[in-house]
Amino acid sequence: MxxxxxxxxxxxxxxxxxxxxxxxxxxxxxxxxxxxxxxxxxxxxxxxxxxxTAEANAVAKQHALYYTQSLANGAGKAGAISREDGAAARLYMGNIRAALEWSFSGAGQAAIGIRLAAAAAPLFFALSLLVECVRWCEQGLAALPESDEGSVTHLALQAYLAASAMFTRGNSDEVRRAIEDALSLADALGDQQHLMHLHVGLGIFLTRIGDFRGALAVAQRGITITQAIGTPGAIATGESVL
Known part of the structure; x- marks a missing residue:
């Protein structure tokens, strides 16, 4: 309504x-x-x-736009979702799923779905809905137009795909490429928060596959990033992986 x-x-x-x-x-x-x-x-x-009725598709579009706009403030941001935001989001996950399903359907509009997937990815990840997070990020990336490549939306989709794939697709080359692609985007955009979290993720990945020298080098680069951010939380994050 x-x-x-x-x-x-x-x-x-x-x-x-x-x-x-x-x-x-x-x-x-x-x-x-x-x-x-x-x-x-x-x-x-x-x-x-x-x-x-003949209005079903128009209503579905407005429904998808509403949730895209409601979640837009969180789109592209790295880091944890608060407990309060997570509790409220649980009430609306069914609506978000329905909006994504419509957006990427034949009757929908992929442009809305791309933005919605990027905005919803932090929620799926925070609520440990990792398989769904991978699914919608992949669909968003597959539909991403050339004009949006290298954008904040592109980064959000790639970063949360990488983070979720680490827990759902093992220690594969595919996962490593996803992390490295996200790092390249974050570096190009100068997004320090994403760089910090992605360095942590890459360090964990390298530790899992036994590349301890590589993991140490990544952790040391991460320290430089967290010191540049300068907040106590960021510095603690960087030091925690050394």
Whole structure:
């Protein structure tokens, strides 16, 4: 339920209030923020009715755009998702999955899917949904237009593909290439946070395959990066892999 050219925000608010009064919407408070969800039977009924209309694809597009924009503030950022953000995100993972499925479908728009995959990747990774993280990052990268190569979106997709593949695809050359490709992008963009985390990942990978000299060299380069960042957390991260 959302405002559009024919329905303004006040009408939407009135409709939501009416559904809450009828106990058709579940309201939950997480960290001071109010979240609304249709009950599953109501959601299934509404989805069935929507599928029978000519508006289904337009609604799916607006749905995907909403979650793309909602997650956009986190797109491209390296590092951990807070517990609070993770708790709130769990409520919406079904919506995010549905939006991704539509975006990369024949009826969808891959351009939206690319941005959504990049924005959602940190959540999939933080919630240990690693196979899904790999899947959507790979789909985003496969659909990435030449004009977006080397962009922040490209980096986010490549970095989270590399991080997730480390835990799902073993110590393969494919995983090493994914990490090194992400490092090249982060270096070109001057993204110190991604460089720090990717150096940690590469160091772990090299340790796993027994290349201890290589791992030490990577850790030493990582120290230079974390010192440049200068925060206590970054410095501790760099020192933890030495």
């Amino acid at each position: 959302a405002a559009d050219d024919q329905t303004d925000a006040m009408e939407v608010a009135d409709a939501i209030t009416s559904l809450i009064d009828k106990s058709l919407i579940w309201v939950v408070l997480i960290n001071g923020a109010t979240h609304h969800r249709l009950l599953d039977p109501t959601l299934a009924y509404a989805a069935e009715k929507l599928a029978q």
